[in-house]
Amino acid sequence: MPIADDLVPVLKKLRLSGVLATLDLRTKEAVDESLSHSEFLFRLCTDEVERREAKQLDLRMRRASF
Numbered sequence: 001m002p003i004a005d006d007l008v009p010v011l012k013k014l015r016l017s018g019v020l021a022t023l024d025l026r027t028k029e030a031v032d033e034s035l036s037h038s039e040f041l042f043r044l045c046t047d048e049v050e051r052r053e054a055k056q057l058d059l060r061m062r063r064a065s066f
Helices: 003-013 017-032 037-064
Strands: none
Touching (some): 003 017
């Protein structure tokens, strides 16, 4: 069983759906661009931060009734 299959339940439990959503894309980029482990991890974490910020903005907009 590939490591990604084992990783999915862990990411869900940690509530890292931004990582889960972009894992395949970032893995392909890492291979294609020969990224270091730290650059790969940075990109995954950045995806999660961006997802959370967008979610918070959406929530604030809905509460403000815009």
